[in-house]
Amino acid sequence: MSEHIVTCPTCQDRYPWAEGELLRWSPRDGRFTPVTLVDTANAVKLADLRAGCYVRCPNPSNDTPPHYIPVVYGNCPPPVIIGMVGRPRVGKTHLLAMMVHELLAGRAGGVGLTARPGDTVQHADFKRNKIAPLLRGERLAGTVENLVSYADFLLVDSPSGQRPVIFFDIAGEDFRRAGEGGPSSRFLLNTNALLFVEDVDHVVGRGASTNEWVDDALGRLGVVPQLRQVPAAIALTKADQLRYVHPVDRWLRAPDASGPLRAEDFTAESRDVYAVLDKYGAHFVRDLFDRFARCTLHFVSATGVAVDEESGTYPRGTRPMRVLRPLFALLAMTGVLGGPEALRVGL
Structure with missing residues (x-):
């Protein structure tokens, strides 16, 4: 053997x-x-x-x-390694915390997914320091720099079987040192799914014409064979700030998993996000979308409301919006979710 x-x-x-x-x-x-x-x-x-x-x-x-x-x-079968990439304070950790919480809470049953912690020790730490404070309405501190371990490790079950799904969330500043070959961004060399995160503040207020952190991460990814074939999703976070703007309002009102997976829903949302990016001149994010053979775009909000800057809290609590959709897309594109609809996601 x-x-x-x-x-x-x-x-x-x-x-x-x-x-x-x-x-x-x-x-x-x-x-x-x-x-x-x-x-x-x-x-x-x-x-x-x-x-x-x-x-x-x-x-x-x-x-x-x-x-x-x-x-x-x-x-277990080979894992899905999801690397989260984005600038500092863009909301990567908030998004991941709510994504994991919603998945473990059974919110993905509509598409046939269930999950449980694969690393009970690490998940207990992630739940205590990330998920629980956010559910209490507290804003999370930025990710500590120079971390080398994954943020969480789940075992995800679908009709196709069970796969480990491992999430890496490193500090945005660590991407600036990616070219130095540091251990904190080394996970990029083994990732087989990428979740890029950008926020509405940079798209609407500044046009997001460049993103040095993502550029540096892509530079290190340059050694990965066939990088264009790596599945990718782009999450436009803090989309609640555009909740009354069409077509963002339509998507934020839609539930994460109201029924079986439909590839056309991902295509339609990607089209609308792309149109919003074009409207505000966010050329960097549009160009990033075009770099990958299979890629989806999403409106998401980890908290559903803006933080109160004076207290650093969410006084009325948090209500995540569409946080599972980027994960569904990546799991479809990596084969965790099977079937003809999954095969069409991101094309």
Whole structure:
């Protein structure tokens, strides 16, 4: 039997998968500690016990601090690695937090998707520090620079089967250093789906003619074979600011998943976003759309309302709008969602 080769999502090293010593996170000790699974003939019980276990990555290149991988990662099909790319303070983390929350809350049932955490330790941290504060109406702080690990790791089930879906969200300033080959943007070399994020403030107020952060990320992506074939989605965030402007109003009123996936809906929304970008002279985003063979455009709002700058909060709470649509598009274009409609998304 041939060796099962995996690529570590953190250090990007490739190596033969070997479980070795099983570990489990100990909140009391604040570290991973060895664990011995009980001997059981119950396959379901064994799977449940293994689901919370980790192994230490061998990190063959030895260029990344010690890190750990969930055991489930080595027993799954190849992951979908979604890299979020955008300028600082554009709302990437807010969008990702609400996207993950809505997906885990069962809001994607209409298109046949369910999900659960694949890395329970990392997800608990992401939920505590990102999702929970946002649900309480608090504005999130900017992403810490020089992070090398993924933001969250989910196991997504669809009628086509189960796939790991791993999200990377790094600080916008780290993209400016992408040309230096730093570890924080290394995930770009292994990404197989890209989510570009731009906000209405830059489109309407300044025309978004350039974006140095995205340009630098694309520069590092230049070594990726057939980059044009990588599925991409572009999310125009804070679209609630245009909630009374046609055709934005039409899309913000539409639910994320009211029924089965329809490729024509993605085409229609992409057309309308493109028209809005053209109206305001946002040539950079339009040109970005044309760089990829399969790409979709979306109106989204992670919070549904603007933040109160004085208090740094959302006094009336948050109400996400259309946050799952870019994810649906990427999962269709990467084969997580199957069927003839999925094959047409982004074309």
